Amino acid sequence: MGLILNLTNNLGEQVVRLTMSKLRMNVKATPIFGAALGAILISACAVGVSHAEDLPEGFAKGELSPAPPAEMIEAGKRVYFTKCVWCHGVDGAGDGPGADRLWPRPRNFNQGTFKIRHTASGELPLFNYNEKNPDSGKNDLLDTVTHGLPGSAMPPWEGILTEEQRIQVLSFVTTQLVKDRKFTDKESESQTILQLGTIKPVEATEESIKKGAQLVVDKKCIECHGVEGRGDGNAFNLKDDWGFSIQPADWHKCWNFRGSRQDPYNVRNIFRTFSTGVNGTPMPSFADSTSVEDRWSIANFVNSLCERDAEGKPLSIDPLTDKPKINFVVPSAPIEGEISNDPENEMWKKQGRRYVAMGGQITHKPRNFVNRIDDIWVRSLYNDKDVVYLIQWDDRTKSVAEGKLPWAPTQVNVENFGVKEQAPKTGEEGSIAAAQNNYAVYNDGIGFQFPIKWQEIPAPFKPRYLWGDAKFNADILKWESDGSLRSFRGTGWDQDFEERDDFEEKVKLLKAEWKNGQWTVMISRPLKGDKDDYDEYTRFDIGKYIPMVFFAWDGHNGDAGRKMAVSAFYYTILQPPIPQEVYIYPAVIAVGVVLLEGWMLTRRANKKKGKVL
Amino acid sequence: MKALMSVVALIGVLGLLMLIGMIFGVIPSNTVRLVEGYMPMQVLSELAIFVAGFAGLSYLANSMGIAFPRFWQGVLFWVFIQTYLKFRIYPPIPFSVRAMYGTVSFVAVFMWVSANEEDWKKFRQPILNVLDANTGFHKALRTMYLILLPLLIGGFSFMTMKPSVDEPIELRTVHPAPPASTKVHGKTYTLQTSQNPYRVNLEGKYDQDYSNKLIVEQGMGRLMAPNANPWDEKAEGYLKYVREGGEIFFQNCHFCHGDNLNGRGLHAFAFNPIPANFTDPGTIAQLQETFIFWRVAKGGIGLPNEGFPWASVMPPWEQHLTTDEIWKVILFEYWHTGYYPRTWD
Numbered sequence: 001m002g003l004i005l006n007l008t009n010n011l012g013e014q015v016v017r018l019t020m021s022k023l024r025m026n027v028k029a030t031p032i033f034g035a036a037l038g039a040i041l042i043s044a045c046a047v048g049v050s051h052a053e054d055l056p057e058g059f060a061k062g063e064l065s066p067a068p069p070a071e072m073i074e075a076g077k078r079v080y081f082t083k084c085v086w087c088h089g090v091d092g093a094g095d096g097p098g099a100d101r102l103w104p105r106p107r108n109f110n111q112g113t114f115k116i117r118h119t120a121s122g123e124l125p126l127f128n129y130n131e132k133n134p135d136s137g138k139n140d141l142l143d144t145v146t147h148g149l150p151g152s153a154m155p156p157w158e159g160i161l162t163e164e165q166r167i168q169v170l171s172f173v174t175t176q177l178v179k180d181r182k183f184t185d186k187e188s189e190s191q192t193i194l195q196l197g198t199i200k201p202v203e204a205t206e207e208s209i210k211k212g213a214q215l216v217v218d219k220k221c222i223e224c225h226g227v228e229g230r231g232d233g234n235a236f237n238l239k240d241d242w243g244f245s246i247q248p249a250d251w252h253k254c255w256n257f258r259g260s261r262q263d264p265y266n267v268r269n270i271f272r273t274f275s276t277g278v279n280g281t282p283m284p285s286f287a288d289s290t291s292v293e294d295r296w297s298i299a300n301f302v303n304s305l306c307e308r309d310a311e312g313k314p315l316s317i318d319p320l321t322d323k324p325k326i327n328f329v330v331p332s333a334p335i336e337g338e339i340s341n342d343p344e345n346e347m348w349k350k351q352g353r354r355y356v357a358m359g360g361q362i363t364h365k366p367r368n369f370v371n372r373i374d375d376i377w378v379r380s381l382y383n384d385k386d387v388v389y390l391i392q393w394d395d396r397t398k399s400v401a402e403g404k405l406p407w408a409p410t411q412v413n414v415e416n417f418g419v420k421e422q423a424p425k426t427g428e429e430g431s432i433a434a435a436q437n438n439y440a441v442y443n444d445g446i447g448f449q450f451p452i453k454w455q456e457i458p459a460p461f462k463p464r465y466l467w468g469d470a471k472f473n474a475d476i477l478k479w480e481s482d483g484s485l486r487s488f489r490g491t492g493w494d495q496d497f498e499e500r501d502d503f504e505e506k507v508k509l510l511k512a513e514w515k516n517g518q519w520t521v522m523i524s525r526p527l528k529g530d531k532d533d534y535d536e537y538t539r540f541d542i543g544k545y546i547p548m549v550f551f552a553w554d555g556h557n558g559d560a561g562r563k564m565a566v567s568a569f570y571y572t573i574l575q576p577p578i579p580q581e582v583y584i585y586p587a588v589i590a591v592g593v594v595l596l597e598g599w600m601l602t603r604r605a606n607k608k609k610g611k612v613l
Numbered sequence: 614m615k616a617l618m619s620v621v622a623l624i625g626v627l628g629l630l631m632l633i634g635m636i637f638g639v640i641p642s643n644t645v646r647l648v649e650g651y652m653p654m655q656v657l658s659e660l661a662i663f664v665a666g667f668a669g670l671s672y673l674a675n676s677m678g679i680a681f682p683r684f685w686q687g688v689l690f691w692v693f694i695q696t697y698l699k700f701r702i703y704p705p706i707p708f709s710v711r712a713m714y715g716t717v718s719f720v721a722v723f724m725w726v727s728a729n730e731e732d733w734k735k736f737r738q739p740i741l742n743v744l745d746a747n748t749g750f751h752k753a754l755r756t757m758y759l760i761l762l763p764l765l766i767g768g769f770s771f772m773t774m775k776p777s778v779d780e781p782i783e784l785r786t787v788h789p790a791p792p793a794s795t796k797v798h799g800k801t802y803t804l805q806t807s808q809n810p811y812r813v814n815l816e817g818k819y820d821q822d823y824s825n826k827l828i829v830e831q832g833m834g835r836l837m838a839p840n841a842n843p844w845d846e847k848a849e850g851y852l853k854y855v856r857e858g859g860e861i862f863f864q865n866c867h868f869c870h871g872d873n874l875n876g877r878g879l880h881a882f883a884f885n886p887i888p889a890n891f892t893d894p895g896t897i898a899q900l901q902e903t904f905i906f907w908r909v910a911k912g913g914i915g916l917p918n919e920g921f922p923w924a925s926v927m928p929p930w931e932q933h934l935t936t937d938e939i940w941k942v943i944l945f946e947y948w949h950t951g952y953y954p955r956t957w958d
Contacts, residue, residue: 081842369868594759
């Protein structure tokens with residue numbers, strides 16, 4: 001184990017050195033496609049721009065910060081061993097007890113490789129114990145600890161640790177746990193700092209965004225990030241400096257950008273990441289090869305891709321979770337006649353979509369610690385016969401199992417077939433991050449459940465979120481990427497599904513398409529069955545809240561059976577047309593108010609005249 | 614005095630402009646962020662600043678001879694309280710609670726404007742003026758009210774009657790009554806008499822006073838007590854068990870309950886009910902260790918109906934952990950939050 005650790009450390013160091021030497025030689029126009037331990041360092045085709053002191057545009061030389069005093073380091077040790085050691089480990093090697101079930105893994109501090117910085121590619125981040133303002137742009141590490149790294153397990157520590165405590169722990173980490181480099185060593189370290197505070201942003205005009213759209217093609221961004229920026233490019237097997245699998249960012253979910261600093265729609269964060277690169281990953285710095293103006297155009301374009309509401313405004317972000325705010329109701333709008341199977345059709349565009357948050361199924365074995373589908377977007381329409389759900393979600397890979405799956409579609413206990421949860425402690429070589437792309441590939445899938453006979457279940461009772469229970473059964477629809485759409489009855493989390501043959505003919509798959517990292521699946525099901533007896537299926541009544549739970553499987557994540565993503569309880573409601581009373585009663589009330597006014601005025605007038613009523 | 618009051622008034626005006634700006638999205642709503650640990654104090658001091666600002670404004674207006682009618686002072690202050698509660702506080706307060714605050718602040722405003730006969734007269738004078746309509750201005754005002762009031766009330770009732778797709782409100786009992794005993798891995802534990810076998814002193818005896826001395830300190834950060842580092846190689850007994858419990862916590866529990874045990878884990882955003890926040894004085898701090906043992910072992914599915922067993926994703930940990938591991942995790946949770954478990958008496 002120790003040997004392997006050493007080995008990976010050394011290799012990681014070499015990669016760092018490589019990056020460093022590249023910087024020192026001021027190599028400008030050499031495209032390097034070096035593969036060291038699977039890491040691809042791309043210094044994109046540079047246009048020969050020369051600048052004062054040979055610095056990339058927008059950067060300036062900075063001074064190394066002074067070393068923090070010893071008592072600060074000692075105080076920081078106390079913070080570290082209370083809060084950080086659990087993931088980052090005793091020696092800061094990113095191998096604490098929590099590490100092996102995390103993906104992305106916790107940072108290994110030893111090499112001094114930090115992702116989010118204002119400094120040039122390969123350089124150490126800014127850390128100055130005297131700079132106490134987290135958002136000054138002069139203290140990268142304080143920013144990271146303060147705001148956390150969204151999309152990873154690193155939480156924002158603001159409000160938990162005081163600013164002083166955060167600086168103390170960083171003093172400890174930068175001096176004691178960063179072992180291969182020294183923040184104060186003038187011989188080997190330099191600071192080339194992006195002058196983000198003084199660079200004037202280019203406004204996100206249509207022209208700038210259009211230019212950015214062309215530039216991400218020219219600069220080969222789409223090779224990794226995908227044609228639509230959903231992180232589905234051909235570089236799926238990317239590795240970081242330590243050989244762990246990592247994935248390119250999905251530009252449509254800016255709230256998961258590690259460098260979003262709890263301010264996801266702020267274009268400056270994208271500009272910074274694009275200018276400085278992400279150390280330790282294949283994401284290079286484009287500062288050498290791209291003018292500041294072009295960088296703003298790209299940042300504007302990437303920012304424009306992030307999901308927005310119907311009016312094009314940023315989604316409101318829940319400050320408690322740093323994810324879009326959740327509305328637990330999925331409304332279904334009435335439509336006359338046929339419902340279109342084209343998501344671009346006007347009737348679908350008019351119907352607002354709902355963000356449905358998905359978490360890993362962590363209740364029963366096999367638990368899904370690494371959940372790769374963290375949200376889906378749902379829309380619904382209904383007519384006199386059917387209700388249709390249009391579900392869209394980002395999935396970097398289209399996964400279809402090769403050959404026939406060894407279990408029957410109704411089987412839910414698939415642990416015996418190799419669908420297992422991650423062991424708690426496996427060592428780095430067996431960790432999720434190491435094994436990430438070596439899972440057997442199963443089918444992608446989406447499913448949802450309603451209670452059967454919800455009309456007879458007294459509120460707030462519901463069949464359990466995980467496929468119902470013995471008392472209250474669930475009506476489950478499940479689509480898989482092999483093209484099947486099946487209808488089941490669920491009687492418990494560990495009970496195999498029961499098939500419902502007659503109903504399967506009536507549910508229809510209107511569309512199932514994977515394109516540029518996004519699944520679009522449209523499922524139609526009848527509002528009710530043939531008979532009025534609804535023992536088997538859910539009967540939809542207009543204007544009623546019907547509980548609904550969503551499930552999603554990512555085949556390339558080895559998701560099958562209970563290893564999946566799951567939502568909380570949502571409600572679907574068939575929106576009724578507005579009834580007449582709604583117009584009548586308010587009019588009556590208004591007339592009542594007029595009468596009341598008349599009575600009051602008369603009374604006052606009479607009182608003034610001295611009359612008593 | 615005047616200078617002081619002008620400064621105070623200026624702060625009040627700036628605060629108001631900022632609040633309005635944030636509500637209408639002109640200023641980013643996180644300009645002055647409410648931070649979790651400081652929130653109650655932040656809210657109180659903000660309100661204090663506003664009240665001082667209003668007092669300053671009213672003083673200035675008085676001294677400049679453009680006194681603001683007492684009636685409108687009362688009405689606007691009440692509206693301000695409502696606006697503040699609705700738009701500033703996060704997570705949002707439910708309407709029912711806001712209505713309660715609304716009533717209380719209404720009574721308070723009423724008491725303020727009717728504190729003495731003179732004040733009360735001042736307060737109702739504008740109402741009577743409009744009712745009597747002795748001047749042309751008041752006549753116009755009265756006509757306006759006569760038309761506007763029915764329209765507003767009618768419109769309001771139309772909006773409330775229109776079928777809406779708001780989230781239905783369901784109230785869930787967070788700490789339901791525990792059973793007398795619980796059976797885990799074939800052994801029955803009586804909640805009243807069971808003890809955490811790892812809360813022991815160096816002699817191996819159950820000793821809560823001993824463990825209480827070694828838990829993290831209260832106050833910002835909740836840092837470990839000096840010389841009580843569970844990661845110390847020489848740590849024995851209680852502290853060693855705390856570390857083992859922490860290892861289990863960070864391999865199993867932090868995904869929902871979070872790295873700081875505050876219920877903000879990686880998957881927490883997707884779930885409803887949200888995972889428990891152990892740093893909140895309303896959770897483990899007011900519960901017995903055996904209650905936690907029962908909750909952890911049986912999970913969401915083992916809740917009585919008032920706890921919504923169908924919605925909770927809390928695993929029944931007896932499926933994943935041994936009894937010893939469960940006790941150690943509980944030990945760690947109390948250590949890390951710096952709370953003493955409650956005892957049965």
